[in-house]
Amino acid sequence: MHNYHYPTNIKERPRYLSNIVPFIGKNLIKVLTGQRRVGKSYLLFQLMQYIRRQDGKANLIYINKEDLQFDSIRNASDLHAYVLSKSVKTERNCIFIDEIQDIVEFERALRSLLLQENNDIFITGSNAKMLSGELATYLSGRYIEFPIYSLSYPEFLAFHHLNNSEESLMHYFLYGGLPYLIHLQLNNQCFEYLKSIYATIILRDVVSRYHVRNTVFLEKLVAFLADNIGHLFSAKKISDFLKSQQMNLSPNQIQIYADYLANAFLIHKVSRYDIKGRRLFETGDKYYFENMGIRNTIAGYKPNDLGIILENVVFNHLLYTGWQVNVGTLHHHEIDFVCQKNGERQYIQVALRLDEEQTISREFGNLLKISDAYPKMVISNQPFYGNSYEGIKHVYIRDFLMSE
Numbered sequence: 295m296h297n298y299h300y301p302t303n304i305k306e307r308p309r310y311l312s313n314i315v316p317f318i319g320k321n322l323i324k325v326l327t328g329q330r331r332v333g334k335s336y337l338l339f340q341l342m343q344y345i346r347r348q349d350g351k352a353n354l355i356y357i358n359k360e361d362l363q364f365d366s367i368r369n370a371s372d373l374h375a376y377v378l379s380k381s382v383k384t385e386r387n388c389i390f391i392d393e394i395q396d397i398v399e400f401e402r403a404l405r406s407l408l409l410q411e412n413n414d415i416f417i418t419g420s421n422a423k424m425l426s427g428e429l430a431t432y433l434s435g436r437y438i439e440f441p442i443y444s445l446s447y448p449e450f451l452a453f454h455h456l457n458n459s460e461e462s463l464m465h466y467f468l469y470g471g472l473p474y475l476i477h478l479q480l481n482n483q484c485f486e487y488l489k490s491i492y493a494t495i496i497l498r499d500v501v502s503r504y505h506v507r508n509t510v511f512l513e514k515l516v517a518f519l520a521d522n523i524g525h526l527f528s529a530k531k532i533s534d535f536l537k538s539q540q541m542n543l544s545p546n547q548i549q550i551y552a553d554y555l556a557n558a559f560l561i562h563k564v565s566r567y568d569i570k571g572r573r574l575f576e577t578g579d580k581y582y583f584e585n586m587g588i589r590n591t592i593a594g595y596k597p598n599d600l601g602i603i604l605e606n607v608v609f610n611h612l613l614y615t616g617w618q619v620n621v622g623t624l625h626h627h628e629i630d631f632v633c634q635k636n637g638e639r640q641y642i643q644v645a646l647r648l649d650e651e652q653t654i655s656r657e658f659g660n661l662l663k664i665s666d667a668y669p670k671m672v673i674s675n676q677p678f679y680g681n682s683y684e685g686i687k688h689v690y691i692r693d694f695l696m697s698e
Contacts, residue, residue, distance in 0.1 A: 304343070309698075310337055314326075315344065318341070319414055322438050323408065323437035324440065325425060325440065326416070326442050329444070329558070329585065330420050330495055330559075331472050331473070331474060332473070335418065337442060338390045342354055352386045352387075353380075355377055357376065367397060368397065372397070385412070387410075387412055394425075400417075401432040404429075405433055420495075421499060421557055422557045424557075443610065443613055444610070445472070446695070447471075447607075450471045467607065468587070469586075470586040475487070484587065491588060492560075496558075500512065503558075508543070515532075515555070516592055519552075519583075523581070524580055524605045524630075529549040561584065564580045564582060564609070564619060565579055566621045567623070569629065569664060570625070574620065582605075582610070586610075600646055604675055605644045608644050617640075622641065624660070630642055630643050640669040641670045648672070648674050658683040674688065674690065675690075
């Protein structure tokens with residue numbers, strides 16, 4: 295690799311590596327997407343190490359748009375010229391480009407580089423709309439995307455050398471799973487770091503990228519979402535409330551701002567799914583945070599929030615384990631998560647406690663109303679004696695988070 299030394303003490307994330315490795319050497323662009331600081335760069339380093347072990351002659355070309363030494367690469371022509379200057383015609387060129395969305399019309403350069411069969415291309419990006427839009431338009435069928443998330447609970451334990459305990463779980467709920475936290479003490483020092491990451495996401499990936507002028511409302515919207523995890527989102531109701539507060543913002547503008555936040559991977563937008571009609575609703579989405587530590591820097595960590603934090607953590611683990619997740623509706627009843635993967639489905643309810651008959655009847659009862667035979671479970675933050683209720687499985691949160 296040209297004049298670049300990647301870290302040697304890399305903590306591996308084998309789940310992602312095993313997903314990406316089968317596509318090494320294929321004439322497809324490997325796209326790693328996700329929020330800033332979730333570990334995309336270190337996954338590139340892992341891939342470099344893997345390729346170097348498998349093929350010592352492979353020519354590794356690395357570009358990091360957050361590194362000033364690559365500041366001169368600003369557009370497609372710059373990118374194309376730089377890669378060509380570092381390429382070797384007689385060897386496999388493995389091209390790694392970190393934070394590619396900062397290069398204007400990057401997709402034009404990728405399309406040209408992909409014409410050379412000895413080029414193997416890997417890129418990362420922190421903007422969902424830009425990457426999916428440009429790549430889908432110019433490179434349809436020529437790329438494969440790998441979403442990268444904050445550390446899962448098992449990864450969090452491994453990175454921090456912790457045992458699976460209630461205390462460790464509370465640390466995970468409180469500080470979240472950004473990999474860099476291994477260099478800090480799990481105390482208030484973490485929140486100073488998390489605040490800086492949140493500010494970077496808002497300023498660079500939202501305000502600057504979309505030329506947002508009403509930054510006061512943007513911050514208020516993030517705070518609203520942080521306090522209302524898992525609640526139905528109505529841009530019209532927010533607009534009507536703002537009018538009562540002498541602020542005039544249309545429902546469409548509010549929705550656009552929410553989409554900006556989702557494009558930056560700060561939050562995940564989740565659509566509602568009609569279980570009986572087997573269709574998605576066009577309105578009434580819910581939002582969940584990618585990282586609970588960042589969420590807690592925004593809204594604070596209050597005991598009364600444990601229920602929504604639990605629901606968000608379950609949602610994040612489902613994404614990490616490869617499920618496509620929607621919010622379910624069945625007549626007038628709500629199912630927290632309808633999960634689909636490889637033609638299979640499962641239904642999940644999340645409850646903080648199951649210590650009252652009314653709560654037990656509601657959480658298990660909603661699942662009992664679903665007539666199909668797919669697996670159904672209730673996840674809670676406390677053990678439930680008997681482990682099931684009329685055939686519906688109960689899973690303790692720590693057991694669920696340790697599952698793959």
